[in-house]
Each structure stands twice: as structure tokens, then as C-alpha cells.
Amino acid sequence: QGRFLLDDPVHKYIPAWRNLQVYKAGVFPNFLTVPCQRPMTIRDLLTHQSGLTYGFMNRTNVDAAYRELRLDGNASLTLDTLVDELSRLPLEFSPGTAWNYSVSTDVCGYLVQLFSGLSLDDYFQQHIFAPLGMTSTWFKVPADQAHRLAACYEYQPGDSMRLQDDPTDSPFVRGHGYLSGGGGLVSCIDDYYRFAQALANGGELDGARIVGRKTLQFMRLNHLPGQRDLPDYSVGAFTETPYEGTGFGLGFSIKLDVAKSQTIGSSGEYGWGGMASTNFFIDPEEDLLMIFMTQLIPSSSYPIRQNLRAIINAALVD
Template sequence: MSPEAAGLSSSRLQYLDRYVQQRYVDMGRLPCAMTLIERRGEVAHFSVQGQMDLERTRPLQQDTIFRIYSMTKPITSVALMMLVEEGLIALDDPVHRYIPQWRNLGVYEAGFMETFRTRPTKAPMRIVDLLRHTSGLTYGLQQRTNVDAAYRRFGFGDPAGTGTLEAMIEGLAKIPLEASPGDVWNYSVSTDVLGYLVGKISGIPFEEFLLQRIFAPLGMVDTDFSVPASKASRLASCYVLAPDGRMKLQDDAQTSRFLQPPAFISGGGGLVSTAADYLRFCRMLLNGGSLDGARLLSPKTIELMTANHLPGGKELPDMSVSLFSEASYSGVGFGLGFAVTTDPARTLIPGSQGDFSWGGMASTYFWIDPREQLIVIFMTQLIPSTIYNLRRELRTLVYSAFT
């Protein structure tokens, strides 16, 4: 479909590409940039810029495989909601029903490790708390508290770690919560816990559940927790921003840990994928839970997932204590696996009420705007994702191309 047939301006989209190329790729701020825009069911724009491997000057390709990190979370959330639809688990179930060793988890008050002092929670952690990040769990990378430090000490939630998902579940039984469930929004290992629950409740390994129930039905042929040898040449290298402001190689595509199956199966950040694969996942969501005859969820479940579930209808800035997350704007709440725009005017950027989104640590990003029948997927490989305002700029540039 031409941009004009999709209600978009070709010249404005060319400006978007020039903006990204000149401001980010040419200036050495990003190694590469892939922008895929679909509207009204057809791809209207697909640009590929920069290098997938700077060291070997290998140009980015449309089928390049990326580390999508936290863009894994919406996929894991869909998997859990499939079990909810089957009546095998409910959103208001206490988590300790499935993880009994967590029954007596307390909230941190003072101390460290063997001297932790805790108080009882105000309410039990529920499944919905895991989906919306109000569980009281945290990430070691937050670097805010002694609880964060304990996570770092044991490597909990680290996809590059040598521990297993089951070992993390056992270890978390010995560490307090940062807050009582429902009190604050804190970006955390909650979605990794969801992956554990999917495996336990379904009776098959979590990674097999994703393959059999999501990836195969949707035709997501390049999405997995590792890259097989036959596809290794398509894996991009990943970079990190060094203190001097330059990009430094963080994970070489030719020696990447993603070339081998991981010990830790991370539902929170372990997947690799392509823009084409992730587009099929997004199409399923936009289409009310089905794609090409394969139905994963009902339209009512998608409607539930993309509503704001923060207690009292609050927004993320009202509840967030995170030093790191993939969203930070006013006018944005959180659903069951996604950030959700609740008030476009308060975000101060174009969008629609009810559009939903998330991103990954290596600066990947997607959003879906049901009102405009719009899907946008942006792929690159630079850690961390919080350095530039590119996501905000992308939203402005994409909506400015509407005619």
C-alpha cells in the first residue's frame, strides 16, 4: 500500500527517515534504525538505515534479528491471559496459591540480607499485580534500595545470568518486597514470574508454550530465546553508550550469548525477534486477538488488557518509584502488559486515548493505536533506552505524516 492510500504523506515519511538518519545514525548516536509503519491493515512504510554490525560494516537488512528485551513482556502477558481464558488461573488469585513459598513475604523496613526487617503486607500479591507491575517486586538495575542490591547479588532477573527461572522463584522467597502489593508501580521481574506461572500451570516448559501456542500459530518464525546457527548471520550486534558519549560494542553478533539457548528463560526480556515477526504479534492484538484464522484471545480479553489497571485509575507518574522503565509520561497508565494512553493532552505528544505501547532495553519500541488502525515498530540495538527522546520524537513524526 502506498502511504497516501493509508492516509499518510510520502514527503512527511521521507522527512522522518532523514531526521533519524541525520540526527541519530550519521552522528553515531545509533548503529542502525528500522521503522515499520502499518495502517489500515497494510504496510505503508518500511525503512532500513545504518549498520547491523559496525565492526564489519554490514548493512541493516529487513530480516535482521534483534534483541527485543522488554518487548518480550507483552508476549508473556498474552500467554498468561490465554490461561485466564481457559479458567486455569484468575487475575484476582493470590500468587501464593501457585507459589506457596511466597505466602509469608513481608515488606522491607530495614537491614540487608540476613538482617532484613519486614512488616506484613496490607494485601496479598495477586496475579493482576504481576501483570501491571504493582507486585512489590523490583529489578536489581533500579539501584534504589537494599532490596535492589540483594537482587543484584543473586543475579535475579538477569537474562545473561547462569541461574534458572526456578532458582529465582526460590530465591525471591527469602527477600522482602519493596512495597505492599498495589501501593506503587515498580518496573520489576514480575513478568519473569508470569513466565514461570505459565509453565507451571500449563504443564509444559514456558518456552514450549510460547512456541506451540503463540509463535507457530502466528507464523513468528524468527522469534525465540536464542538464534540457531542457520540464522546467526542475521543477528545484529548490540551497543552501549560509553561515558564519553560514543557507542561501544556490548554484544558482538559473532560471539553473542544469544547464539546458545539460555539457562534463564526470561519472560521479561529474553526474546530475539524481527520487525516482521513482531508485526504479526501486533496485528493479532489490533485485530482483537486473532490473525489469519488463528485466535489466541477474545476481543474482550484484549479490551481488558489495554485498559488502565492502576489502582484508582491513576497514571504512571502518580505511582511509579522506578528509576528505570520504558515509559515516564503524564497521561499514561498501565494495563495488563502494556503502557496505555489515558489522556493524550496530558502527554503533550500526538496520540489517541487507548493507544498502547512498550519498549526494550536496547531502544526498541512499538505502539498500537486502535482508533487510527496504526501499528509502529522501531528496531535498533543501543543500551540503555533512556538516553534519547527518540520514542517521543517518533510519535510526533509519525502522527505528523497523517493526512
């Protein structure tokens, strides 16, 4: 829609982020910081090169502050509150100098609200869900559909499971104010198939276009500096994709080197996974898409994603 440029500084739209700092030492709230080498851009947010993090990383004093402030999974959190709190916390690194999976996508959701004048749920409904015929994708499950929400389990030592999200008392049923672009939606395989098929078609499905063909082509290129892969550039220990041989585009992981990735597939394959071990990928070379839905956290509980790729690609004979 031409509302912004990728290299626009984020503070152009969020003034409180003009003087973001980078962590040097200390613990919350007594951090020692240094200035950023350059301002954070929208490109940094889309590619997870922003310097932001997630509280669940359990790796640094910065993500410890995220946990203390309950910036992950807090039902009373709002996007406005998140953005305000982040303006006062240091970044883990100067924008554009490293890669780390983070709340960057949630900040992108906040920007969507600013650019469109719509709440994130209304924007998604008007511009993605309704055009694609996605009738079972929500931030809050309607009461008459609550019986369809599956339980989510957490893997425990000894190969046992603990109920992590009870569908009878889930925040996805009760509702909450935090419209998280990075992890706030629930859906079903039929709806996600329609979304993924639109991407596989170049941004269009059944006459409804949600993104321009050339825009999507640009999004699924590797945007890491020097065409490096994640092991060369990542400071974190967690992502929803294998690191080796994988780059990152504007919201997608990108397979760069099949041999280095040690998973069967094609160069140019793109996709992502979810916390509950869900996964999707699109392989343009094979005209193939895969969607896998399950309800088990963490996503590293079993090597499901690697096994799925091996099974699917081994079945290709033509």
C-alpha cells in the same frame, strides 16, 4: 483458557510465597521486614504492582540484593531459581499500593509453565509463534541462523558506543537456562509485526487467534487504582514509557491523557518498549501500529520514541 483468576493469590500456585515480607530497613542479608498488607495476586504481577523490582534500578537496598544474587542477566539462572530466591527477599512495598517496573513478567512466565505443563519456549512456540507464522523469534537463536543476530551497543558519555553484546559470543546464541518472559526473546521486525497486527485485529491474524477479543479489550484498560497515572503511583525512576498521562493495563502501558503526556497520539494507545530502545505501540483510534527496532542500550540514550510519535502522527492527514 480459564486456568486462574486475576485476584488469585500467587501463593496458591507458588506455596513458598505465602508469607512474603515488605522491606523496612537494613541491607542484605540482614533485612528488617514487616508483613504484607495483603497477599500478592496475579493481577499485581501483570500490572507491576507486586512489590518486586529489577537489580538495575540502583535505587534501594532491595534491588542491591537482586544485584548481589545476580537475579538480572545471570546466564546460569533458571526460572525455578529466580522464584526460589525471590521467596526469601523482601518486597519493596506491599502489593497493590504502588507501581514499579520489575521481574513480575518473569514470574508470570513461571506461572505459564505451571498452568500449561510446558516450558515457556515450547508454550510460546505452540500457542503464539507457530499460529502467527513467527519463524524468527527465539530464546536461543539456532546455529544456522546465528549470522542474522545483530550486535547490541551501549551508549557512552561523549556520544560514543561500546559493544555490549557480541553476536558471535552472545548468550542468545550460546543458550542459557533462563527463559525470561520479561526480556529473554530475540526477534525481527517481520515477526513482531505479525504479533502486533494480531493485537491490533483484536487478537487474531490470518485465522489464528491467540487471545479473545474481549480479553484483549480488558487488558488494554488502565488497571491502576482510581484510574491514576504512573506519576501518581510509581515509586521507581525507570520505565519504558513516559510517566505523565500514562496508565498501565495487563502488560501494556496505556495513554490516558494526550496533553499531559506531552507526546502526540490518541487516548487508548497501548504498547511498550525494550531495553535496546525498541518500541511498539498500537493506536486503535487511528487503526495504526508502529514497530521500531534498534540495538542501543539504555533506551533513554536518545528521545527516539517521542520523536517517532511526532513524525508518525504529523503525517496523518485523513
